[in-house]
Amino acid sequence: ERGGFQHFMQKEIHEQPKAIRDTLTGRLDEDLQSVALPELSWTDESLQAIDRIHIVACGTSWHAGLVGKDAIEKIAKIPVEVDVASEYRYRDPLVTPNTLVIVITQSGETADTLAALRDSKQKGLRVLAITNVVGSSAAREADDVLITWAGPEIAVASTKAYTTQLVTLYLLAAYLGQARGTLSSDAKAEVLGALAGLPTVAEQVLDAAPRIERFAKDYQEARDTFFIGRGLDYAVSLEGALKLKEISYIHAEAYAAGELKHGTLALITDGVPVIALATQTHLYEKTLSNIKEVKARDAFVLGLTWAGDEELKKSVDEVIYLPRTSPVVAPIVAVIPLQLLAYYAAVVRGNDVDKPRNLAKSVTVE
Ligand code: M6R
Numbered sequence: 001e002r003g004g005f006q007h008f009m010q011k012e013i014h015e016q017p018k019a020i021r022d023t024l025t026g027r028l029d030e031d032l033q034s035v036a037l038p039e040l041s042w043t044d045e046s047l048q049a050i051d052r053i054h055i056v057a058c059g060t061s062w063h064a065g066l067v068g069k070d071a072i073e074k075i076a077k078i079p080v081e082v083d084v085a086s087e088y089r090y091r092d093p094l095v096t097p098n099t100l101v102i103v104i105t106q107s108g109e110t111a112d113t114l115a116a117l118r119d120s121k122q123k124g125l126r127v128l129a130i131t132n133v134v135g136s137s138a139a140r141e142a143d144d145v146l147i148t149w150a151g152p153e154i155a156v157a158s159t160k161a162y163t164t165q166l167v168t169l170y171l172l173a174a175y176l177g178q179a180r181g182t183l184s185s186d187a188k189a190e191v192l193g194a195l196a197g198l199p200t201v202a203e204q205v206l207d208a209a210p211r212i213e214r215f216a217k218d219y220q221e222a223r224d225t226f227f228i229g230r231g232l233d234y235a236v237s238l239e240g241a242l243k244l245k246e247i248s249y250i251h252a253e254a255y256a257a258g259e260l261k262h263g264t265l266a267l268i269t270d271g272v273p274v275i276a277l278a279t280q281t282h283l284y285e286k287t288l289s290n291i292k293e294v295k296a297r298d299a300f301v302l303g304l305t306w307a308g309d310e311e312l313k314k315s316v317d318e319v320i321y322l323p324r325t326s327p328v329v330a331p332i333v334a335v336i337p338l339q340l341l342a343y344y345a346a347v348v349r350g351n352d353v354d355k356p357r358n359l360a361k362s363v364t365v366e
Pocket of ligand 1: 106107
């Protein structure tokens with residue numbers, strides 16, 4: 001049942017090229033001119049009327065929401081807020097009658113996310129669920145549903161659900177942008193082209209597995225690790241740190257790279273592993289200077305950037321090169337080495353990879 005892999009998590013990481021392809025199928029037309037989401041019941045009028053979006057989710061799905069905000073704001077020009085469901089429920093969010101609420105939940109059964117869905121419906125708001133489970137509570141109760149076609153995810157640590165949530169959010173952003181006339185033809189070519197290329201790119205990133213395994217072995221005794229990045233790289237850092245904590249039990253923190261010097265830099269000392277993401281071209285120089293700051297404190301830095309970059313390797317100890325694609329969809333590519341890092345760290349430490357301590361696949365209590 002694990003298809004020759006040692007753990008479900010490993011299998012699910014390697015299934016991502018297929019999962020991404022399945023999520024795109026039927027939604028992206030062949031000549032990359034438009035996105036179709038026929039499952040949405042929105043009329044053109046209701047679609048034009050959306051004046052803000054609230055994304056609500058937990059854990060990894062919340063991290064997907066952070067990337068979704070960026071994509072929707074950039075591509076569809078609708079203001080988006082992202083909340084963890086356990087906060088959203090109790091903070092009395094400011095909504096308008098035309099606020100669209102998007103809940104993201106792999107299982108479709110997370111208690112806090114479902115409560116946010118129900119509260120929003122009670123307020124008369126339109127709710128869209130992005131879920132991986134057809135027939136789940138979220139799928140049944142939301143007004144509209146987009147299924148992430150990742151296939152069953154068994155490991156507690158979410159991997160292919162996250163990347164397919166991202167694909168779905170990019171599709172949604174492009175769909176909203178095309179309907180509202182905010183998607184320029186350049187942006188269309190960039191985003192839709194990058195999405196179409198993702199299955200191949202994801203396949204290529206998986207080739208980094210042996211190097212990451214070696215890195216995980218060298219750093220298995222680490223007590224603290226830091227993931228740093230700016231913009232979308234910060235969102236992916238949060239996901240990388242969560243994954244590492246969840247299954248390897250190594251303490252990890254994600255930091256917006258520019259925020260380090262406001263306190264956390266005090267923890268960066270000789271040999272502390274720092275995973276530095278530098279995929280955002282427009283933020284590259286700024287991130288590089290933050291990387292130099294941690295290097296100056298003798299951190300051990302593993303950098304992630306695009307193939308062909310000659311600069312980063314001068315300032316870090318090791319580099320993982322990502323096959324080139326648009327920085328807009330970088331999170332889908334950059335997260336894969338971080339999933340592998342968490343996986344191998346958990347394996348070398350002898351942990352129960354698929355069933356980490358204290359955690360459940362689906363959190364059905366508050
Ligand atoms: O099923 P959901 O997407 O609603 O689950 C939300 C979180 O419990 C989940 O993403 C959790 O953070 C993962 N175990 C992280 O790998």
